[in-house]
Amino acid sequence: MKILVTDDISQTGLEVFEELDDVEVSVQTSLSPAELLEAIADADALVVRSQTNVTADVIAAGRRLKVIGRAGVGVDNIDLEAATKRGVLVINAPDGNTIAAAEHTFAMMISLARHIPAANRDLLSGKWNRKRWVGVELRGKTLAILGMGRIGTEVAKRAKVFGMQVLGYDPFLTQERADSLGVVKSTLENAIAEADFITVHTPLTKETHHLIDAARFQTVKPGVRIINCARGGIIDERALCAALQEGVVAGAAFDVFESEPLDADHPLRRMENVILTPHLGASTIEAQENVAIQVAHQIVRVLKDEPFEHAVNLPSLSQKQKERLTPYLSLAEKLGVFAAQLAQGAPSTITVTYTGDAAIPDGGYLTRTVLKGLFGFRYRDEVNYVNALRFAEEAGLRVQEVRESRGRVYTNEISLSFTTENGTHHLSGTLYHESGPRIVELDGYPIDMPSEGILLFTRHTDKPGMIGRIGTYLGDAQVNIAGMQVGRRESGGEAIMLLSIDRSLPDDVIKQIAGVDGISMVRSIEL
The missing domain is CATH 3.30.70.260 (ACT domain)
Incomplete structure (x- = not known):
């Protein structure tokens, strides 16, 4: 077998491939598109980070390709639809850089509070300005964490140790989980208005793009400090620059930007009360080793035809299961995505009811797929078919399956019933052979709409x-x-x-x- 590695990954990860017999590991970085098409022709597995663009043409050229491994979380550089159509698994390493990102966030927050980079520059230039760089303590301050996923949760734990009050905003944050973390569950508006420090830990989506914009900068506490080590674009950079210049925002620390690398003439580069780092959130020796080792072990399992984790597109299914379940997997995920946008507040319970052919036991794959759609709408690439159950557990979401031989209206049906603090919603879908997955019931009203668009x-x-x-x-x-x-x-x-x-x-x-x-x-x- 041949494993092609086209981006730099830890040597420790490469050594994992020695578990395979008769394997060739070919490390070829900085390939041109034409060179990549040639190199992948006889590869069984492809390992990338964020530099290699794995297009549909690349996947088609990999005639023997079985699996693509992303040593990291985001898979924006991989054409998932093309991989799925060709039966190529895509796996990632969603847990490997959590601590690194949380620690970098906290390092930025402390540096911002105590003017460490500016004071360092001043001292290196030969000055001694103790009075100029008077900072603030974290103890007793209010930290708003926008996004309480894995990284946001780790930041909250550290903030509590520093004696900070933590306001947590996340559509999936339940009161029960907030209490267990010692976090005050908050609305977005209240969190932004009350915070001394604001840090964002959401994916970049349509809903989170410019989550903090010019209008929201008008509602912040004067002197607030803002940290973004998540994704560029969550905070409107132009609006931030204006707020910094006006003194509304006392300082900002950014590791990610709307356009990377950051333009040489970007106004953020010229501001004294700003700390900038070049996307270093996951750049620790440990994190790079962790993601490389994690993805390498899963690739080995795939190539050995053993159970594996962190599948981004399809779980481990037999060919017979794939043929039966693939249409239902699409329907189940769309129902989960629909439910995520329909819900008002964090769901506390969800019941998934299967009827007809969909009710045949499947090892929980369809329910995992519903949860992948539900949580994936918010957390994107962090959620996959395997860890979706863990996301539900961490969110305090109680999940129940019901299987019935016959549906009320349709022979084969998947229905969701989920409860939030603001009420209960019902959603059902079925498969029409001629038109694919359809939404057929919404909150007790019969409808008939395609589950797309x-x-x-x-x-x-x-x-x-x-x-x-x-x-x-x-x-x-x-x-x-x-x-x-x-x-x-x-x-x-x-x-x-x-x-x-x-x-x-x-x-x-x-x-x-x-x-x-x-x-x-x-x-x-x-x-």
Whole structure:
């Protein structure tokens, strides 16, 4: 067998491949696209970090390719759809750099509080300005952590040791988990307004892009300090520069940027109260070894046809299982993604009901897939088919499976019932042979919509003109409606509407619709 390694990874990780008999490990870094196509032609496995772009053409050229390993978390540089279509597994190492990233965040926070980099530069230039670099203590200060996943949780643990009060914001943070961590569960608005320090630990998504923008900088506590060691783009850099110049923000420490490498003339480079590092969050000897070792062990297991972990696209299934379950895996994940956007608050319980062919025991793969969609919407590449169960456990989410031989309406059906502090939602889907996965029930109302694309969901009072007013707002925003489903139980009572639309809705349009008299709920859902 041949294992092709095209990015620099730890030698300790490469040594793991010695467990395989008759294996050639070929390390070829800095390949051109043409050279990569040639090198992968006879490879059984490909190991990359973030530099190699694994396109559909690369995957197609790997005629013997069985597995792609990403020594790290993010898989943005790998065409997952192309890999899945060709039956190539993609695995990552989601746990290896957690401590490194948390420690780097804390190092940035302490350096920011005590002006360490600036004082160091001053001293090296021959000056001695003790009075100029008076800092603040962390003890007694309020830290807002936006994103309470693995890294955010580790930051919270360290902050508590330093005597800080921690406000935690995360759509999946339950009160029970917050209490166990000693964290005050908070809304985004309250966390930003009350914090002395703010650190972000979310993936970069449509929902988190410019999570802290110019408008939110108007609500922060004067003198707040901000840290971003997660993803560039979560904080609006232009708005931050303005807030720094105005003195609203006392300082910022950034390890990641909207465009990397950071432009030489970027205004952040010229600010004295800013600390910048070149994306070093995972750059420790231990973290690089951990991710290399972790991904190498899983590749060995795949090539030995043994059980493995951290599959990003498909779990370990027999060919017969794949043929039966693959359509349901797609439906299950889409239902999980839908539920994540429908929920108001963190789910505390979820019941997954399978009927018909979907009810055949499958070792829990479909339920894992539902959870992968549910948590993956928020945490992206950190969640895979294996660790999704652990995410549920850590979030305090109680998961139950129910299997029934016959459905109420459809022969083969997957249904979700999940409860948050704000109520319970129901969601069902089925497979139509001619049109694939469909959403067929929403909160007790029968509907029939494809489980893909961009949807607008409203719950409203059933009265004349309601649909027209919503349609007018969409028309004014140049948004086409491709399909519509409405449901009601009685005239003049509560009704729902689900629209399939051609593009994402701007936030201001969603706010306009939410402000219509009689609208009780609006959700923009992207599948």
